Amino acid sequence: MTKGYVTRVMAMAFDAQTEVSDEALLVAYGNGDREAAAMLTARLAPRVLGFAARMLGGDRAEAEDVTQEAMLRLWKVAPDWRQGEAKVSTWLYRVSANLCTDRLRKRRSVDIDAIPEPEDGRPEVAEAMMQGARAQALEDALAQLPDRQRAAVTLRHLEGRTNPEIAEVLEISVEAVESLTARGKRALAAILAGRREELGYGED
Numbered sequence: 001m002t003k004g005y006v007t008r009v010m011a012m013a014f015d016a017q018t019e020v021s022d023e024a025l026l027v028a029y030g031n032g033d034r035e036a037a038a039m040l041t042a043r044l045a046p047r048v049l050g051f052a053a054r055m056l057g058g059d060r061a062e063a064e065d066v067t068q069e070a071m072l073r074l075w076k077v078a079p080d081w082r083q084g085e086a087k088v089s090t091w092l093y094r095v096s097a098n099l100c101t102d103r104l105r106k107r108r109s110v111d112i113d114a115i116p117e118p119e120d121g122r123p124e125v126a127e128a129m130m131q132g133a134r135a136q137a138l139e140d141a142l143a144q145l146p147d148r149q150r151a152a153v154t155l156r157h158l159e160g161r162t163n164p165e166i167a168e169v170l171e172i173s174v175e176a177v178e179s180l181t182a183r184g185k186r187a188l189a190a191i192l193a194g195r196r197e198e199l200g201y202g203e204d
Contacts, residue, residue: 022088023081030078037075044089045071048096054158055100055151057139066099093169097151104143104150141191148172149184156181 022044028036048070052063073095074088142150151170155161156177161169163177170177 023083026074026078026081026088027083029075030081037078040088041071044092047089048092051093051155051159052096052100055097055154056103057136057142062103066096066103069099070096087168090165090168093155094171097155097169101147101151137192138188141188144191145184145187149180149187152177152180153184153188157185 020039022040025036025040025043029040045067049063049067052066052070053060056062056066070092074092142154145153148170152166155166155169156163163174163181166177166181167174170180172180
């Protein structure tokens with residue numbers, strides 16, 4: 001049975017929406033099947049991109065760089081992948097979280113120039129500025145959190161992942177995830193407390 005035949009069978013199964021496991025595709029790529037890599041990229045890269053974009057405060061260019069680097073690392077480990085030891089998606093989220101954390105460490109300061117100046121007095125322009133200021137404030141506040149708190153809060157409250165999923169990504173217990181997210185939320189509230197009126201959240 002040739003690799004090309006196996007790939008065609010996988011492709012047909014994929015097209016028919018019959019789930020071929022991430023691990024099966026990765027192992028196939030590790031054995032030299034490039035079509036398997038294309039299928040796995042189509043499945044996983046959008047998820048990683050969305051996570052990285054949220055982790056990095058909406059910076060699409062940096063999120064794309066993180067996605068590319070994470071996928072490259074996945075391809076490098078493919079030939080030595082040990083089946084059954086970890087989920088491919090969990091491994092990929094973990095690598096992406098680490099890459100995002102490294103980038104966040106490098107940009108601690110708020111780039112005020114990134115907030116656009118209004119072109120006129122239209123309400124929608126003012127609202128767009130306010131949304132930009134809020135996003136920038138949240139990004140800056142997240143950057144001040146310890147690494148694991150930042151990852152946990154982003155995964156839970158911005159990415160919408162469950163606590164068990166986050167526990168797998170961060171390789172900690174569910175109880176530890178709950179503690180990290182609770183402490184992270186309290187820390188964010190404290191950091192942003194003095195800017196509520198400025199950011200248009202009112203006094204309550």
